[in-house]
Amino acid sequence: MSGNSRPFEDRIDAYLDGAMSFDGQQQFERAMVDDAQLRADTAHGKAINSSLQTLLAPPPVSLWVRKIASHDMTRNGHVNGTANGVIQETDTPKLLLTEAQPVVKNSAGRVFRLPRWLAVAAVVLLLASGALILLFAVGGGANSGYNATKFRTLAQAYADIDEPQWVCETAEEFAGTFDGRFRVPILFNSDASDVSLAGLAYCHTLTRDTVCLVGEAVGNKVLVFIDRLERDPHPQLPNDSGLNLFRREVGGLVMYEVSPNKQAMLLDWISTSGD
Amino acid sequence: MRDAEQQHSVDTVSDRLDSQQFAALFEQSWRTLWTIGVAVLGRRDAVEDVLQESALIALGKLDDFDPTTSFIAWMGQIVRYTALNSGRRRQRRSAMTAGSNGVLEHTAAPESSSANRFNGTVPAKMEVDQLGFDDQLLDCMMRLSESQRTCLLLRVVNGYSYREIAGAMDMPEGTAMSHVHRAQKSLREMIGQSLLATGEKGARR
Numbered sequence: 001m002s003g004n005s006r007p008f009e010d011r012i013d014a015y016l017d018g019a020m021s022f023d024g025q026q027q028f029e030r031a032m033v034d035d036a037q038l039r040a041d042t043a044h045g046k047a048i049n050s051s052l053q054t055l056l057a058p059p060p061v062s063l064w065v066r067k068i069a070s071h072d073m074t075r076n077g078h079v080n081g082t083a084n085g086v087i088q089e090t091d092t093p094k095l096l097l098t099e100a101q102p103v104v105k106n107s108a109g110r111v112f113r114l115p116r117w118l119a120v121a122a123v124v125l126l127l128a129s130g131a132l133i134l135l136f137a138v139g140g141g142a143n144s145g146y147n148a149t150k151f152r153t154l155a156q157a158y159a160d161i162d163e164p165q166w167v168c169e170t171a172e173e174f175a176g177t178f179d180g181r182f183r184v185p186i187l188f189n190s191d192a193s194d195v196s197l198a199g200l201a202y203c204h205t206l207t208r209d210t211v212c213l214v215g216e217a218v219g220n221k222v223l224v225f226i227d228r229l230e231r232d233p234h235p236q237l238p239n240d241s242g243l244n245l246f247r248r249e250v251g252g253l254v255m256y257e258v259s260p261n262k263q264a265m266l267l268d269w270i271s272t273s274g275d
Numbered sequence: 276m277r278d279a280e281q282q283h284s285v286d287t288v289s290d291r292l293d294s295q296q297f298a299a300l301f302e303q304s305w306r307t308l309w310t311i312g313v314a315v316l317g318r319r320d321a322v323e324d325v326l327q328e329s330a331l332i333a334l335g336k337l338d339d340f341d342p343t344t345s346f347i348a349w350m351g352q353i354v355r356y357t358a359l360n361s362g363r364r365r366q367r368r369s370a371m372t373a374g375s376n377g378v379l380e381h382t383a384a385p386e387s388s389s390a391n392r393f394n395g396t397v398p399a400k401m402e403v404d405q406l407g408f409d410d411q412l413l414d415c416m417m418r419l420s421e422s423q424r425t426c427l428l429l430r431v432v433n434g435y436s437y438r439e440i441a442g443a444m445d446m447p448e449g450t451a452m453s454h455v456h457r458a459q460k461s462l463r464e465m466i467g468q469s470l471l472a473t474g475e476k477g478a479r480r
Contacts, residue, residue: 013455045463048459053431059323070297
């Protein structure tokens with residue numbers, strides 16, 4: 001126990017939680033000035049919370065969850081339309097909200113069911129706004145049907161990715177995308193007239209986290225696969241692919257450029273924002 | 276006796292969930308269930324498979340669920356057991372893949388990303404940067420008990436109150452609070468020691 005020697009140690013979490021009174025907070029901060037260990041522990045606590053929030057935040061609800069309701073139950077407890085333990089997508093999926101009436105409970109705990117027309121109207125509104133968001137986010141529905149989580153070799157990815165999933169409007173947004181994913185902000189600055197960058201795509205190629213630049217150089221599609229250097233699996237292209245592979249390391253990242261071109265056309269224009 | 280937590284857990288008039296009600300509750304509980312899954316498994320990439328498997332299992336056992344009790348607590352237990360089984364299966368597969376020379380087969384997508392796993396070792400040459408910190412943190416997380424990990428993530432990542440954590444984990448509120456505080460303290464100590472050791476190694480080089 002360190003209660004007597006370091007009375008504030010047990011209050012680090014309360015301080016980081018913002019659960020202290022103003023006076024308590026000031027006392028704690030004064031104690032930190034004199035206590036290097038408390039300062040270090042608090043900094044570690046803050047860094048831990050921040051990293052956990054970044055690394056392990058739950059993703060949005062998967063589409064298959066909404067499809068559970070559209071599958072009939074069989075007597076033995078399995079869901080129709082499944083194979084290998086995975087709920088399969090159907091041609092005409094019925095979203096949950098179109099089938100179920102929303103349930104609302106008042107303060108007395110009594111249950112009311114909203115009218116069906118209201119539920120349908122809400123669903124239509126949701127779907128319309130969702131479609132609009134997708135339209136803007138994906139840049140006109142490029143790569144519809146493209147599954148970014150499916151593993152692809154470099155050659156397969158080159159064949160499958162024709163258009164970007166994401167278009168950055170500014171250099172800051174571009175750098176921020178890589179900063180958020182790899183903690184390395186990178187820039188693409190090209191003044192060559194025969195080189196252009198269309199946008200970004202996500203793919204499971206070097207690792208599950210690979211980001212792919214989709215561009216064009218001297219009339220050929222060019223993809224640059226970017227991931228963390230220490231995860232580099234050192235991929236190769238098949239001899240008969242007709243493609244060339246170029247590698248470069250930039251600021252803790254590894255980049256593989258794939259195209260039919262005889263030399264790397266995009267790699268040289270990539271730098272870290274600190275360069 | 277039924278407590279307040281249980282009374283508002285499921286808003287249904289029937290004594291049995293149908294698949295639509297189940298789907299609605301599952302969707303509402305998604306963040307909690309996902310966090311329980313990642314806390315048990317220690318890796319992001321397998322959580323979705325576990326949740327799908329858990330949903331299938333739960334759908335087959337809807338008759339066992341009492342709609343007057345907490346859905347999250349019931350479903351959370353299913354996710355937990357499914358995740359534990361999945362982890363064991365994965366361990367067995369890893370042991371078999373190791374082969375006679377003891378070397379793991381190389382795959383095109385190495386599973387050492389800090390975003391994708393908790394377990395494993397930090398590469399020796401990794402510098403003390405954010406990435407190294409993340410990897411160390413995830414390694415340290417796996418040294419906590421499963422309950423501590425889950426309570427901590429529900430608190431820090433999902434921002435739940437101790438009461439909500441207690442409801443999801445089917446444990447007293449004080450226990451949930453204790454798990455979170457012990458987990459945070461242990462992590463701070465482990466990370467501190469780890470950074471100190473790394474710094475000393477660097478200084479000797």
